[in-house]
Amino acid sequence: MWQFRVQGAMVTATQVGRGDLGVGLARLIHINALACDLNRVVDYRTKQLEVRLLASYLDAPSAGAPLQVDHRAFVASSRHIRGFVTESSGLGMLTAASEALFAWDNAAHALHSFDALPGGMLSGYQSGGVRPDLLFHLPGGRVAGEARGRHRRAKTLLPTRPLAEQKRRLQELALWSASHRDHAYFMSWVWIGRSGVAVDIFLSQDQRWDGALDARWKRQSAGDQWRFPVEEDPLGQMPDGDPEPPPATPSTTDALQLVMSVPVAAPTPPRADPLSRTGRMVQRLYDTAPELDAELADIPLRGTWVPADALGPAQYEVLLAVLAEQPPPQAGVRERLARAEGRFDACLDGRLLTVVRSAAQPPPAWQDLEQVLLSPA
Incomplete structure (x- = not known):
């Protein structure tokens, strides 16, 4: 320093x-998912592709x-x-x-x-x-x-x-x-x-x-x-x-996008703050993400797990998910890391959820994610 x-x-x-x-790693992926040029189209499929590529290089x-x-x-x-x-x-x-x-x-x-x-x-x-x-x-x-x-x-x-x-x-x-x-x-x-x-x-x-x-x-x-x-x-x-x-040019991204195709779900009525550009971006991600049969704190989510296998067998799988609405109060960074130690790496910021887990382990239970990410009632 x-x-x-x-x-x-x-x-x-x-x-x-x-x-x-x-x-x-979850925090790093999370921040990059939020770093969007809002003058361009925001689509969950391209974000998922970037996540897959990034998690393949980094550890x-x-x-x-x-x-x-x-x-x-x-x-x-x-x-x-x-x-x-x-x-x-x-x-x-x-x-x-x-x-x-x-x-x-x-x-x-x-x-x-x-x-x-x-x-x-x-x-x-x-x-x-x-x-x-x-x-x-x-x-x-x-x-x-x-x-x-x-x-x-x-x-x-x-x-x-x-x-x-x-x-x-x-x-x-x-x-x-x-x-x-x-x-x-x-x-x-x-x-x-x-x-x-x-x-x-x-x-x-x-x-x-x-x-x-x-x-x-x-x-x-x-x-x-x-x-x-x-x-x-x-x-x-x-x-x-x-x-x-x-950064990678659109032509590079378009070529890489052919590697993985994710079905797009039908859009739902927006619930984002009309004054928040980040809120509108997150809503676009939600609208273009695939359905996920799961809830976090009784709130529906959309998204899917993706293996970090762009360079070979995956060491990690990453979940990039978007909640339908704002969740309850969230745990602080240090508290979250202490709760999740040895189990998984997760980050919840507003409606955007990122979870990184070992590919050799099963996905964490949603109840465990709630205990790690949300503050006690």
Whole structure:
């Protein structure tokens, strides 16, 4: 973890913390399912395809364990697929970082994608240009989060000096913050390499973090330090790994979609909040998901289990399901992980439910899911 500050024409970034960052595979898949471009068609079938592909490349041996990747398959894949896995990992690590650093809890505080802000918040943010990925709501105010990453070919997973892309993005985010009344923000930068997955967290040096940061992440003394000019021309620096590729193009997705076809159920009357763009997106997923003969807390669901078998025999099966309406109050992140430990990895956020289980184990009982995910009455 790094904190940076601007002094004159120089930026100084100081390492202030280091540790293992646990990432739940269900949470990572869940966040990516919510990260939709609402200007495009939202369809459950394509979301399920993305889930199948993502869970085939990634692995978390237990809920909250460090994230791993099938590196051999990763480097053998096309640039578009590597970009999809890297970008998806970045969003998951960004969310895990917010939970670890700020003790952010989705059961108590909201999370929004900048592509799906509620109608009442749209006027507070510019619609075009540079903007972060996610908006976390903390007791002390809103914090924007930016997720970036790349494949690293070097033997050491973490670089010893900042890359031009990192410096440029930090400067762009600083300008975005200044144009939004000094909005709080942080950036996660994921590295995928032969030795595993790691992440650099960048926080601006600000008194607002003093009470928000979890003290367990702070070092007793400052670590390494990077210094670089504010207006450096990055064109002369060549990256030591793959540049961050764009997400998979529609043609790639269309081709992959032929692998698995899911029957589409007839739409039902919407029950989403008309002011919530995320609510409308979730309703579209519900309308296009297959029927599921099950209920959670007496609420019908739609969706289906999918094996993560894009690269061979599945280690996991994943359920991406949508409830017909908002569920009762949900358990917090830490409580949920403690309840589910050793059994399955599950995440419930609003109406969207994601469950990851070992392919060798039977699906969890719905009563067990209720006990893990919902707060006691």
